[in-house]
Amino acid sequence: MAASANQLRINLAINDTVHGLDIDPRTTLLDLLRETLDLTGTKKGCNHGQCGACTVHVNGQRVLSCLTLAALCDGVQVRTIEGIGTPDDLHPMQDAFIAHDGFQCGYCTSGQIMSALAVLEEPWGPDAAAIKEAMSGNICRCGAYPNIVAAVQEVRKGLEVDRNA
Amino acid sequence: MNLESKVIGKPVSRVDGRLKTTGTAQYSADQRPSEDRPMHAVLVKSGIPSGRITGFDLSAVQGMDGFVRFLSHLDGALIRSIKNPADGSFAAGEEYTPFESDRVDFVGQHIGLVVARALETAEAAAKAVVVKYEASTARIAFDSPDAEVRQPILYNTGEELQVSRGDVDAALAKATHTVQATYTTPIEHHNPIEPSATLAVWDGDHVTVYDATQGSVNDKNYVAFGMSLDPENVRVLNPFIGGGFGCKGFTWPHSLIAAAAARVLDAPVLLVLSRKDMYTSCGHRPYTEQEVTLAADTDGVLTATRHLTDSYRSPVGDHVEPCGLTTAMLYRCDNLEVAHNVRVLNRPSGTPLRSPGEAPGTFALESAMDELAEKLGMDPVELRRRNHTDIDQRNGRKWSSKHLLDCYDRGAERIGWARRRAPGTWREGKDLVGLGMATACYPGYRTPTQTRLTLDRDGTLHVAVAVQDIGTGLYTVLAQMVADRFRTSPDTVRVLIGDSDLPPGPLAGGSMTTASVAAAVDDACRVLSETLRARLVKIGKTLGNEPLVVDGGALRTGALSVPMTELIPTGSPAIAAEGGTNDIYGFAGGVETDKSFYSFGAIFAEVRIDRDYGIIRVPKMTGVFDVGRVINAKTARSQMLGGMTFGIGMALMEETFIDDKTGRFVNPSLGEYYVPVNADVHELDVEMLDIPDYDFNPFGARGLGEISNVGASAAIANAVYNATGIRVRHLPIRLDDLLEGLPR
């Protein structure tokens, strides 16, 4: 799309690829990912910061991409579910979600996994109650919560084991 | 080794798990089928509950950069007048035709569509369209004095909604123990995390619709009707659906609107409903008031049962919340009356929501049973046992397979029912603790289903049927069923569903897909086996009676092993077979049988209530279910977790408020309509009895999507009573219902 008077130029890295884009100033990061770049793994469940389906990482921290204006993302590093693993090369968290059946319809799952990966780096206590709290911004209407907690805990324990090794 | 036991009933991980965990599963709004980027559409909805549209002011919209078109009833006949057809070829959520006239019947009705090149423009333009109305009198409040009241005769399954047997009044006159109370349940919304979305792409006279629907075949026939097309010219694709819970079951006007816009503009159009749109565009569970009267003799044997349900419908949608249907069949009782009234109100339309009727109905019935047990001084489980029956009370038939008494026993043991104390007397620290239980049940349904099976040269089996996996695990379950019949691994089966061009199957509702495909897959496997045996004989092999085994690159039977490459020479097509069944169970006009089919279960809940603040927590729920043979232990358990979580939401959180003056829903967002989040859900303990019901289908499975939600809210309400001595007869139960009366 040609740049028009009311468009803005931003440069940002998405899954390690740098993009220079002319954007509508109203565009959210979520719509930029989905509608401009066809990175449709990130989902829109509410567009109001209430469900967590749109969770991505910006500069290593989890954010709700529906509440993030793309115009404010100049110079940032974004990671989406497409930058975590592929069907043939799963990240351990993706493996754990499959093993524990941490989803049913799968629509909240990209957001759950992006949140779960961020949680690994955040200062939460070791028990399941801490994970429930940490993951409560990601609604799963299918009700996979116990399985999500099991998946996250397995990966966390795996990481601890690795660190000790 | 018995290979069969390696497949059916095993906790096989989802075959679509790699797609769903990597963001590569494509839901409707993710599809990018053509080079042309779709245009974005946003709905304009009515802001008044009743009246006429007198005009649209588009002056703020017309100059917007990238604005393409506004469509409304002023654009002529875009959509053919919808009537739910007598042949049942489709069922629409609402019997009204969008953009047909200037008439408005409820707030949120689709009255216009903005199409723009960019989503941002479409959203801004939809907000900037000014609609002018001439309002007329609306009936919104539940007790509107002049609202029309109807007594519907049949539910959409064909079941009678007004039932009477014996003499209830005479039995009540003689009764020694009676309870009578009115229970209410609120408006609830499905709120799947994927909003409904439709992408319509025309190619001449043919339209492909990527639609978030629980029923591709139903949707195809609806779109074909509305677009005046032969159904063959419509293809609905729904390989992945982000949950539905009923709101994507019947088809809704937005699918037609998107298809019509794409036709008019000769370009692909994508219409994604907003979360707010979802509250008025695809149904809700209506508010109910239920008066339940139970009478029993001193032994606790029911002598009279009356269950009167009052609810409403919209002017254009005929859903009735059938709360009393469970009551008519569950407990032995010769004197019974079940009735359903609906008022016609200017509200958005209702529709089935996970266990329609059963979930709110058992809240009332199973709360009343708890009250009766209390009055009799009897253990609530014992009261249910004394009224247990092996006969379907509606028709005198025997149940095909009912092990409800075992569910009570197992559940009581797993929750530690023996710990239960008198109401309001169990304290642990600052907590009041209580236990409650309820019976769960859900009908067994089956509908006609056809299936195509193919064996190709590399030994892969392909199974194709127009059904959909809304999160239930159907992809995996189909692979397991086919693998079972050919004694192979589910890895060697490719599953093709989510496409209305495939052999027709049921919509994902009524917990009926697994049982329906079970019969069809079994038949297709039989046909393919016969075809393969004939092929083996034709190429000169001698066969015994041993079953066929698809074993990597070879087909084996007994000692014989034939390479697939010999069975299917180079250049020959794969070997295909079709099978299926036209049998119907559970619906009117179904198979004549001397059995009745239902799933049963028992739900137990422990609650802990903060004595100072009244905060209610559910540290543990146990569900024990008699749902026939479980095909996949992992995905089945997940469905039960999901249903019990729905039950927690229904019991303690979920409610949509309507403003009786304006007809608007007050809290149409996930920030103000509370659903359970991770921290709300604690131990959910599930056991399946796993007893096959081969009278129902050759795999012995009954449905299990809805039953785990049935009874859950009553079990929690009864536990709240046991903890506090406070009987709350409405949902959701909130801390302010308890604060004043809490035992100190």
Ligand code: FES
């Ligand atoms: S889509 Fe962003 S939080 Fe729901």
Ligand code: FES
């Ligand atoms: S898997 Fe369906 S919403 Fe979480």
